[in-house]
Amino acid sequence: MSTPLLSNALWNLIQPLLPSSPSRPKGGRPRVPDRACLTGILFVRRSGIPWEMLPQELGCGSGMTCWRLLRDWQEAGIWQLIHFSFSLCSTGWRVMGRLIGRGPSWTLVRSGQFLGAADGTEPY
Numbered sequence: 001m002s003t004p005l006l007s008n009a010l011w012n013l014i015q016p017l018l019p020s021s022p023s024r025p026k027g028g029r030p031r032v033p034d035r036a037c038l039t040g041i042l043f044v045r046r047s048g049i050p051w052e053m054l055p056q057e058l059g060c061g062s063g064m065t066c067w068r069l070l071r072d073w074q075e076a077g078i079w080q081l082i083h084f085s086f087s088l089c090s091t092g093w094r095v096m097g098r099l100i101g102r103g104p105s106w107t108l109v110r111s112g113q114f115l116g117a118a119d120g121t122e123p124y
Contacts, residue, residue, distance in 0.1 A: 005042040010085070011035055017081045018073075032061035032069075038082070040066035 018034050040060025044051055051063030060066060073079040 004039075005046065006035065006039045011038075013085045014038070014082050017078060017085065019076070019078070032065050034069070036060045037066045037069045041070050 015035075021031050021034075036059055040054055040058060040063070043049075043058060043060065044054055044063065044066065051067045054060060054063035054066060056062070070079065073082065
């Protein structure tokens with residue numbers, strides 16, 4: 001059995017940092033759970049695949065959904081808190097070790113500012 005990208009211990013540390021989901025009085029498509037999106041973000045960063053190649057079978061939503069949530073978390077300063085949470089959990093160190101070992105953008109991930117490649121290109 002493989003180790004999950006996002007352990008329960010790490011999720012329990014990160015979940016209180018996340019804002020509550022906005023209400024949708026007019027209905028609409030159900031929001032992808034934050035845990036699923038975070039797992040998708042970690043999968044893309046760990047594997048190095050483009051956002052649009054995120055497998056739907058993972059149940060993380062689309063790559064664009066995960067990318068938008070990452071962008072929103074960065075703009076709100078939440079990604080920096082999530083990044084700090086990785087350092088508080090031993091599982092987080094393993095995940096970050098996988099992330100920072102990938103490609104030239106590792107300093108951007110380490111500082112919690114990753115939004116694209118090191119050359120500033122957009123994910124799409």
